Amino acid sequence: MKAFASRVGEAPVDVLINNAGIGGKWHPLVDMDFEDMSQVMETNAVGPIRLSSALIPFVLKGNTRKIVHLTTHMASLADNTPAGVYGIAGGAYAYRMSKAALNAGMRTMAVDFREQGLITAVLSPGWVQTDMGGKMAPTRVEDSVQGMLRVIDELTLVNSGRFFDYQGKELPW
16 A cells, blocks of 8 residues: 555545445355455455555645545444345345444544544445446446545535435435
8 A cells, every 4th residue: 555655656635535345255144254254354444444544645635635435335233124224134244344344444534634624434335236236236337426426526524424325315323
């Protein structure tokens, strides 16, 4: 990450979008693959915070000073109910935990850098027709991206540190 940051040079970064995500193996708890869980945590939670740490000096030089982390509605603790998010209740331990950890890191970043004008949020792209989301997902890539760009443009210090979906709806933690 530091090598990448050194290639940025002294240029300001207006918006950093951390889009790291792997699903890992969705085993039931009794069959958990903890090596896989560690890889999912490293990729989905630690990686984006590591990149943010390396690039924060450049983001703070930018005009808009925004860092957005792509998360998932499945990281909502409040919405992990029998009805489930996207019809998926429980399960997906590594994926849910990694994105919930990312959300916690973003909230901490919002507090730590508020006085410096950093605007940060976590954003769920929805269940999207990608390699990860599959063909049965209801949301087209184009619709998700257009929505996320609109939400990112509308982020201010007033709503920094919050959890939104690609349509701008605030999601429960």
